[in-house]
Amino acid sequence: xxxxxxxxxxxxxxxxxxxxxxxxxxxxxxxxxxxxxxxxxxxxxxxxxxxxxxxxxxxxxxxxxxxxxxxxxxxxxxxxxxxxxxxxxxxxxxxxxxxxxxxxxxxxxxxxxxxxxxxxxxxxxxxxxxxxxxxxxxxxxxxxxxxxxxxxxxxxxxxxxxxxxxxxxxxxxxxxxxxxxxxxxxxxxxxxxxxxxxxxxxxxxxxxxxxxxxxxxxxxxxxxxxxxxxxxxxxxxxxxxxxxxxxxxxxxxxxxxxxxxxxxxxxxxxxxxxxxxxxxxxxxxxxxxxxxxxxxxxx
Numbered sequence: 236x237x238x239x240x241x242x243x244x245x246x247x248x249x250x251x252x253x254x255x256x257x258x259x260x261x262x263x264x265x266x267x268x269x270x271x272x273x274x275x276x277x278x279x280x281x282x283x284x285x286x287x288x289x290x291x292x293x294x295x296x297x298x299x300x301x302x303x304x305x306x307x308x309x310x311x312x313x314x315x316x317x318x319x320x321x322x323x324x325x326x327x328x329x330x331x332x333x334x335x336x337x338x339x340x341x342x343x344x345x346x347x348x349x350x351x352x353x354x355x356x357x358x359x360x361x362x363x364x365x366x367x368x369x370x371x372x373x374x375x376x377x378x379x380x381x382x383x384x385x386x387x388x389x390x391x392x393x394x395x396x397x398x399x400x401x402x403x404x405x406x407x408x409x410x411x412x413x414x415x416x417x418x419x420x421x422x423x424x425x426x427x428x429x430x431x432x433x434x435x436x437x438x439x440x441x442x443x444x445x446x447x448x449x450x451x452x453x454x455x456x457x458x459x460x461x462x463x464x465x466x467x468x469x470x471x472x473x474x475x476x477x478x479x480x481x482x483x484x485x486x487x488x489x490x491x492x493x494x495x496x497x498x499x500x501x502x503x504x505x506x507x508x509x510x511x512x513x514x515x516x517x518x519x520x521x522x523x524x525x526x527x528x529x530x531x532x533x534x
Contacts, residue, residue, distance in 0.1 A: 381421030462515025474516035476534035481509035
């Protein structure tokens, strides 16, 4: 029997992490947009891999330059800018049949001077980062938005008990604990004619409200409630994926020092940690949509 042929499988290529800062100077009160953009093209690139023939290759440097050139006319919401990039590349080059464009947006807040926001001085925000992914399959575009490193904590209103016990279980039941996590969430839209900035802000608000208001018996319960509220308020979103570590806080035993600890002094453990991941979706929504391909980890 002859050996099976070796062939090229799925592939894409592009320029990763193009740093783009756009200052809108239309008025004396400047606006800043700070993005990290990755462009990846899919299409008829087999000859480049198997023969070294670059006739269909759009250089990654060209992709970088295109990011800056299109930003000259403004950026807007990161999702809108990625859609512009995708339409440009799939429309301008016959060999490009699709692709994947991703952005991270970093938060800058205005510096307060004498209680007033400064017009052109900014301070970098917290750890939270907004994320966006746009994929094109031919002319069909799909948008996934989200965020990561959104740190949240509840000092009470959380319990954990009733779990399975065996001979290796040492964790005690509790009806009052600190609940802390760093939220990574991504949601998939079912349409494109949206105000992405407004929808992002409202989804973030709903998730934070759900985390705060839910008397949690498990981090899983909080996760599901966060997703449920977003989907109920936004029919344009079909599913939302979460990855949420359980950032443990353990009460310190002050007994050796002759002191009590009325649930006030804690040790914040950074590892190991529980890791809770789940998808909250509409019944009947497409599972494992191809737009998720290439997103590392659960979300």
